[in-house]
Amino acid sequence: MARRDTSFICQSCGAVYARWQGKCEGCGGWNTISEEVAVAASVPAAQRSGRKGRAVVLEKLEGTAKPAPRLVSGIGELDRVAGGGFVPGSILLIGGDPGIGKSTLLVQASAALAQRGLRVVYVSGEEAVDQVRLRAQRLGLEKAEVGLAAETNAENIIATLSGGPPVHMVVIDSIQTMWSDSVESAPGTVTQVRTSAQLLVRYAKQTGACVILVGHVTKDGQIAGPRVVEHMVDAVFSFEGDGGHQFRILRAQKNRFGPTDEIGVFEMTGRGLSEVANPSELFLSNRDAGAPGTAVFAGMEGTRPVLVEIQALVAPSSLGTPRRAVVGWDPNRLSMVLAVLDARCGVRLGGHDVYLNVAGGLKIGEPAADLAVAAALVSSLTGAPLPADAVHFGEASLTGAVRPVSQAQARLKEAAKLGFASAIIPSGGLDGLDPPVSVRPVSSLAELVAGIAASAPRRPAGRETRDSAMREARGSHDRNPPQRAVEHAEWGDDEER
Numbered sequence: 053m054a055r056r057d058t059s060f061i062c063q064s065c066g067a068v069y070a071r072w073q074g075k076c077e078g079c080g081g082w083n084t085i086s087e088e089v090a091v092a093a094s095v096p097a098a099q100r101s102g103r104k105g106r107a108v109v110l111e112k113l114e115g116t117a118k119p120a121p122r123l124v125s126g127i128g129e130l131d132r133v134a135g136g137g138f139v140p141g142s143i144l145l146i147g148g149d150p151g152i153g154k155s156t157l158l159v160q161a162s163a164a165l166a167q168r169g170l171r172v173v174y175v176s177g178e179e180a181v182d183q184v185r186l187r188a189q190r191l192g193l194e195k196a197e198v199g200l201a202a203e204t205n206a207e208n209i210i211a212t213l214s215g216g217p218p219v220h221m222v223v224i225d226s227i228q229t230m231w232s233d234s235v236e237s238a239p240g241t242v243t244q245v246r247t248s249a250q251l252l253v254r255y256a257k258q259t260g261a262c263v264i265l266v267g268h269v270t271k272d273g274q275i276a277g278p279r280v281v282e283h284m285v286d287a288v289f290s291f292e293g294d295g296g297h298q299f300r301i302l303r304a305q306k307n308r309f310g311p312t313d314e315i316g317v318f319e320m321t322g323r324g325l326s327e328v329a330n331p332s333e334l335f336l337s338n339r340d341a342g343a344p345g346t347a348v349f350a351g352m353e354g355t356r357p358v359l360v361e362i363q364a365l366v367a368p369s370s371l372g373t374p375r376r377a378v379v380g381w382d383p384n385r386l387s388m389v390l391a392v393l394d395a396r397c398g399v400r401l402g403g404h405d406v407y408l409n410v411a412g413g414l415k416i417g418e419p420a421a422d423l424a425v426a427a428a429l430v431s432s433l434t435g436a437p438l439p440a441d442a443v444h445f446g447e448a449s450l451t452g453a454v455r456p457v458s459q460a461q462a463r464l465k466e467a468a469k470l471g472f473a474s475a476i477i478p479s480g481g482l483d484g485l486d487p488p489v490s491v492r493p494v495s496s497l498a499e500l501v502a503g504i505a506a507s508a509p510r511r512p513a514g515r516e517t518r519d520s521a522m523r524e525a526r527g528s529h530d531r532n533p534p535q536r537a538v539e540h541a542e543w544g545d546d547e548e549r
């Protein structure tokens with residue numbers, strides 16, 4: 053079988069090509085494909101050496117499984133995301149933007165585990181030993197018995213770990229700096245990352261140590277993406293946040309030993325990351341209660357209810373194609389809600405810029421936020437503030453109906469705990485519900501819009517656009533022809549000029 057000596061591998065997703073090309077078909081990235089010395093991955097090593105496989109003993113499904121004792125760090129937010137502590141013999145990947153605080157989190161976790169008498173090794177491939185020491189000093193953790201090394205060769209690391217007494221936990225910071233003698237590609241390439249990760253996976257499974265890999269995610273795909281190791285590890289966590297906020301969110305995207313979509317919330321302080329036990333309180337602090345365009349969404353993050361403020365700003369646009377800007381929510385979902393408001397409720401936003409923001413830097417993935425988003429949009433458009441003590445949740449369908457969502461009881465309980473008195477919820481989800489707050493069920497978005505518009509204040513003259521859109525929203529339940537609102541809005545714009 054004739055084999056090429058080199059192949060072309062996308063450094064972002066690992067797709068392999070026979071020739072170089074500018075764009076990767078696999079992930080759509082530009083200029084991410086580079087030439088690498090091919091490993092004979094398609095021919096198993098056993099076949100090349102001519103060795104026959106060894107027969108393994110087959111087991112029955114029935115049997116006693118030993119529940120793995122977990123390595124509990126005592127950092128509650130971290131342990132919960134891991135599914136109640138780290139599992140010995142497992143390997144997990146923590147990804148995130150550079151500088152977001154992954155190393156800080158893992159130095160804290162290492163020290164916490166070491167203080168509980170476990171043997172922890174921290175291998176830094178990016179920083180010198182002194183830099184890691186400085187970080188530990190800044191965090192006040194320099195007394196913790198953590199084994200420290202600055203090394204990038206995977207074989208050397210495994211030899212070091214195998215030499216001494218058994219290690220409970222190993223942190224590799226980061227997997228992108230690791231390289232192995234067994235392949236000839238340059239360090240940092242997909243082949244090297246994958247091979248090093250394979251060696252560490254084998255080490256974890258053989259020795260029962262828990263291995264944590266740190267992976268940087270860059271948008272331009274210059275560094276080999278940790279995506280290529282995602283399928284090899286037992287759990288993938290992402291560490292999210294941005295420079296403008298103090299909050300950091302650790303999210304389980306994949307976890308063989310625990311629930312996914314679980315989040316841990318941390319706050320970056322001068323002395324490292326501190327746990328945020330009640331994220332709702334944090335996300336609702338500094339709330340502009342009673343301002344038009346804000347709605348409180350009672351959401352679920354994994355098994356935990358989290359209340360956040362949704363902020364919307366709707367303003368007449370001077371552009372041919374109005375702007376739609378979203379932070380913290382799915383832009384496609386916003387387009388859908390706008391289209392449903394337009395088609396089913398007569399709320400014409402085609403001539404308006406729309407800005408949507410989830411306060412506090414949280415990213416919401418739930419369709420249950422539809423109702424809160426629609427309420428915030430209509431509230432901003434009409435200038436009618438929503439009740440400050442109310443929460444919203446419910447999914448909108450394309451027909452304009454509001455659908456029930458899961459975990460309604462937990463959402464309402466969290467709302468009551470934080471002092472909210474009422475909730476606007478889907479009318480279909482009332483069965484078996486024991487609401488701790490007063491509920492206002494709605495069956496359609498039109499019903500929601502009519503309710504908000506009825507409380508809208510009258511605007512001074514000169515705000516024709518807003519006024520006509522508001523009139524339209526008010527009359528929506530009368531099934532006004534939507535065309536009229538457009539004419540009003542355009543006419544209004546002309547007069548303003």
Ligand SMILES: [Zn+2]
Pocket residue numbers: 062063064065066067076077078079080081084
């Ligand atoms: Zn790709």
